[in-house]
Amino acid sequence: MRKNIVAGNWKMNTTVPEGVKLAKEVNDAVAAAKDLKCEVVIGVPFTHLTAVKAVIDINKVGLAAENCAAKDKGAYTGEVSAAMVASTGANYVILGHSERREYFNETPEMLKEKVDLALANGLKVIFCCGESLELRENGTYKEYIKSEIEGSLFHLSADQFANIVIAYEPIWAIGTGKTATSDQAEEVHAVIRGLVADKYGKQVADDTTILYGGSCKPANAPELFSKPDIDGGLIGGASLKADSFMGIVTAF
Numbered sequence: 001m002r003k004n005i006v007a008g009n010w011k012m013n014t015t016v017p018e019g020v021k022l023a024k025e026v027n028d029a030v031a032a033a034k035d036l037k038c039e040v041v042i043g044v045p046f047t048h049l050t051a052v053k054a055v056i057d058i059n060k061v062g063l064a065a066e067n068c069a070a071k072d073k074g075a076y077t078g079e080v081s082a083a084m085v086a087s088t089g090a091n092y093v094i095l096g097h098s099e100r101r102e103y104f105n106e107t108p109e110m111l112k113e114k115v116d117l118a119l120a121n122g123l124k125v126i127f128c129c130g131e132s133l134e135l136r137e138n139g140t141y142k143e144y145i146k147s148e149i150e151g152s153l154f155h156l157s158a159d160q161f162a163n164i165v166i167a168y169e170p171i172w173a174i175g176t177g178k179t180a181t182s183d184q185a186e187e188v189h190a191v192i193r194g195l196v197a198d199k200y201g202k203q204v205a206d207d208t209t210i211l212y213g214g215s216c217k218p219a220n221a222p223e224l225f226s227k228p229d230i231d232g233g234l235i236g237g238a239s240l241k242a243d244s245f246m247g248i249v250t251a252f
């Protein structure tokens with residue numbers, strides 16, 4: 001049976017001391033919470049990984065990097081490899097966020113390399129996909145999402161795929177305050193689960209966690225999470241305050 005996950009994506013926010021404080025607050029709130037119905041993960045900047053790892057209980061709060069390099073090591077000034085991320089004690093990496101695809105020209109081929117390196121280094125991958133407003137409006141969004149997933153994930157074996165979490169994040173809903181309706185999100189989540197079933201079979205599809213991201217807040221999370229194929233959220237803005245993040249964590 002698949003697990004529910006609520007993951008924060010801090011993006012390029014917080015200094016190290018601010019991030020350590022926020023991580024401690026989340027860790028303490030998770031430790032104090034009873035009967036949580038989801039796994040909690042925080043996705044933090046590279047600079048924060050080691051310091052945040054030191055103040056959380058990794059068995060209660062998972063730790064994600066927000067990216068890793070498409071090369072394993074060498075003369076790539078400024079890049080951070082999957083092995084480096086894993087050596088901090090982080091257990092997840094977020095890959096393929098639309099901000100990285102758009103501003104840093106990440107392609108499905110490049111993401112395929114990143115996914116392979118992340119898995120080879122023992123990291124679980126939160127793989128983001130999602131369409132622009134233009135594709136939503138011209139009706140080709142399902143084909144687009146299919147191409148994103150097939151292009152970067154479907155070379156994996158079923159065993160490897162067990163370490164993939166998919167996050168559906170419609171670009172038009174990110175940071176805009178304009179959430180996809182629960183029906184709009186559920187439609188795409190069901191399509192994604194269907195693609196996984198066609199490729200890997202029903203059991204693997206049933207076991208795959210599919211998150212929704214895009215203006216998810218404590219107020220709309222319960223409705224989104226009530227849908228059968230929505231297994232949690234990838235949270236941007238609302239993950240930057242422990243109480244709003246916990247409001248989503250406890251929304252199941």
Ligand SMILES: O=C(CO)COP(=O)(O)O
Pocket residue numbers: 009097169173174175176177213214215216234235236237238
């Ligand atoms: O991009 C997101 C998470 O990866 C969503 O961001 P917001 O929750 O700020 O819309």
